[in-house]
Amino acid sequence: MAASMLSVDGLTSALQADVPKTAAAAACLGVLFQQSIRTIEPDKFMYHFMALGLIMNCGLIYAYATLGGFGVLGAIGRASLVSTSFNAGLVVAIGVYRLLFHRLRRFPGPFGAKVSRFYAVSRAAKNVQYYKEIANMHEQYGDFVRTGPRELCIVRKSAIPLIYGPNSECLKSTWYGQVSNDYKKCSIHMTRNFNDHRKRRKAWDKGFSIKALSTYEPRIKSKADLFMSQLLKNSGKPLDVTDWSMFFSFDVMGEVGFSKDFNNLGSGTEHPAIKAVHEHMAVLGVMSNVPWMLNLLGSLPGATAGYSGFFNWCGNEIREKQKRFNSENYPQDVVSWLLKAFEEKDISSSPSEDALHEDSRVMVIAGSETTATTLANTLYYLAKCPSVLSKLQAQLDEAMPDISSWSYEKVKTVTYLDDVINESLRLKPALLTGGYRVTPAKGLQIDGVYIPGDVNVFVPTQIIQTDSRYCEKAADFIPERFGERRKEMGTDDAPFVPFSLGAYSCPGKNLAILSLRIVLSHIAMLYDISFALGEDGREFDEGALDTFTTTLKPLKLVFTPRSKD
Numbered sequence: 001m002a003a004s005m006l007s008v009d010g011l012t013s014a015l016q017a018d019v020p021k022t023a024a025a026a027a028c029l030g031v032l033f034q035q036s037i038r039t040i041e042p043d044k045f046m047y048h049f050m051a052l053g054l055i056m057n058c059g060l061i062y063a064y065a066t067l068g069g070f071g072v073l074g075a076i077g078r079a080s081l082v083s084t085s086f087n088a089g090l091v092v093a094i095g096v097y098r099l100l101f102h103r104l105r106r107f108p109g110p111f112g113a114k115v116s117r118f119y120a121v122s123r124a125a126k127n128v129q130y131y132k133e134i135a136n137m138h139e140q141y142g143d144f145v146r147t148g149p150r151e152l153c154i155v156r157k158s159a160i161p162l163i164y165g166p167n168s169e170c171l172k173s174t175w176y177g178q179v180s181n182d183y184k185k186c187s188i189h190m191t192r193n194f195n196d197h198r199k200r201r202k203a204w205d206k207g208f209s210i211k212a213l214s215t216y217e218p219r220i221k222s223k224a225d226l227f228m229s230q231l232l233k234n235s236g237k238p239l240d241v242t243d244w245s246m247f248f249s250f251d252v253m254g255e256v257g258f259s260k261d262f263n264n265l266g267s268g269t270e271h272p273a274i275k276a277v278h279e280h281m282a283v284l285g286v287m288s289n290v291p292w293m294l295n296l297l298g299s300l301p302g303a304t305a306g307y308s309g310f311f312n313w314c315g316n317e318i319r320e321k322q323k324r325f326n327s328e329n330y331p332q333d334v335v336s337w338l339l340k341a342f343e344e345k346d347i348s349s350s351p352s353e354d355a356l357h358e359d360s361r362v363m364v365i366a367g368s369e370t371t372a373t374t375l376a377n378t379l380y381y382l383a384k385c386p387s388v389l390s391k392l393q394a395q396l397d398e399a400m401p402d403i404s405s406w407s408y409e410k411v412k413t414v415t416y417l418d419d420v421i422n423e424s425l426r427l428k429p430a431l432l433t434g435g436y437r438v439t440p441a442k443g444l445q446i447d448g449v450y451i452p453g454d455v456n457v458f459v460p461t462q463i464i465q466t467d468s469r470y471c472e473k474a475a476d477f478i479p480e481r482f483g484e485r486r487k488e489m490g491t492d493d494a495p496f497v498p499f500s501l502g503a504y505s506c507p508g509k510n511l512a513i514l515s516l517r518i519v520l521s522h523i524a525m526l527y528d529i530s531f532a533l534g535e536d537g538r539e540f541d542e543g544a545l546d547t548f549t550t551t552l553k554p555l556k557l558v559f560t561p562r563s564k565d
């Protein structure tokens with residue numbers, strides 16, 4: 001019987017079956033297909049599925065036209081019937097499986113989220129404020145929310161070390177597949193290959209070593225000086241600190257990353273290559289909820305045209321550097337450290353030229369967006385809380401009576417500055433939602449709740465850092481909680497992970513802190529800060545967009561030179 005089905009006669013009669021039989025058989029095949037791909041990670045095989053679909057459709061049209069005896073239009077019609085029925089069977093089977101049989105079926109969450117990742121896209125697309133959507137879901141469904149068919153959002157302090165800590169067995173999740181599934185084409189941030197990541201981190205860590213940072217310090221100081229001269233020129237006038245924070249941190253990143261000048265501060269405008277990146281952040285923020293789709297879109301010709309200026313800029317800089325590379329010289333910027341590993345074929349090298357270019361782009365985006373956001377947020381709080389600014393100014397004045405006595409060594413002694421930065425990072429972390437991980441095959445036990453293996457998990461950074469169960473006066477800006485009130489406010493036991501933890505934590509943390517200390521100490525020593533006329537900071541406070549890194553709304557502040565008498 002089976003043999004006759006596989007014979008030409010069998011195939012011919014199958015092709016000539018009536019419409020209901022054909023549709024039913026195709027739908028059954030869809031169900032079978034769902035069963036057969038159930039245990040793999042389908043995100044990795046989207047190209048294969050699409051190619052297979054195309055080949056099958058062409059094959060069907062050909063078979064219907066030749067063996068089935070249909071005309072061209074009839075053959076196309078029959079092939080469409082088969083593929084529609086197949087897809088219907090597949091979709092229904094996926095839905096039923098995800099709702100009733102999936103290993104996460106017992107976890108609460110919105111119906112749509114259980115069935116499809118596109119639910120997260122639709123919620124993220126509402127206002128590009130997915131962090132608020134997550135907060136709403138957490139309020140409605142509790143601490144363990146099924147935010148995707150295979151994803152859990154967990155708002156428990158004890159989940160942090162298990163998911164992100166140095167001993168965690170969790171790896172980077174499907175979220176990181178949005179550029180490529182081939183680690184040889186990915187940046188360090190997007191590689192999901194544990195060993196590749198571990199090796200590459202060594203080259204990055206050299207670029208952020210204490211010795212390397214000491215070579216960056218005077219160059220960051222000179223950017224801060226340029227910033228101060230612009231503040232002086234514009235003193236008393238409203239300035240958009242969202243823009244100016246970005247100008248500062250992009251210039252720092254050009255300098256420290258490439259030894260190049262973006263000249264945002266000098267010109268008071270955004271470098272065109274960077275502007276294009278910003279214009280596309282919202283799309284990325286929304287679509288990253290379906291990483292495989294971003295991956296597919298990225299490979300369409302023209303789809304990344306908006307980024308081409310930025311890609312070309314980074315690519316040209318790398319090629320220039322490659323031409324001038326001299327292994328005798330001590331690398332002067334982070335990309336030179338990566339290039340050194342690459343040229344010397346070190347084990348820590350980016351695994352291909354593509355990956356090296358991806359790394360250089362990550363350097364600029366990851367390094368500057370985050371620092372800019374933290375700078376603007378801190379300035380917002382200093383304008384909103386004049387008593388904090390006065391206290392900071394008093395402590396800086398005590399350490400350095402005037403700006404000519406400024407030194408980074410002295411700034412480091414003013415720990416209240418760090419408390420102010422930390423409190424900003426607690427209330428408004430630069431990555432509002434944070435990174436996504438996948439559980440090991442054996443699963444995880446969190447506060448007695450078993451999380452099955454191979455499940456995407458995350459602890460939303462802002463929500464956990466402002467959770468009143470763990471944090472006293474959680475919504476208030478109280479820098480002293482990181483200083484003299486640390487014990488009283490239980491800070492050591494409260495979650496605080498703006499740079500994440502463990503193997504995938506931020507390698508640029510010390511550079512970020514260095515830049516923030518330098519620029520904020522200058523601003524606080526030289527200026528009083530207030531909201532501009534008509535500005536109350538509410539839109540800035542409420543309107544931040546979750547674009548993995550944060551996209552801030554404008555904030556108009558006035559910087560008035562201090563009179564110390």
Ligand code: HEM
Binds near residue numbers: 188366367436
């Ligand atoms: C206030 C500033 C910063 C904050 C809050 C911050 C935060 C973070 C966080 C939370 C991650 C983990 C992301 C994930 O799990 O997917 C991360 C990763 C990373 N950050 Fe930062 N970052 C900051 C500044 C910087 C700077 C200045 C650089 C340097 C250029 C940098 C480079 C990177 C890189 C390359 C990664 C990927 C690391 C890896 O996957 O191993 N960051 N950052």
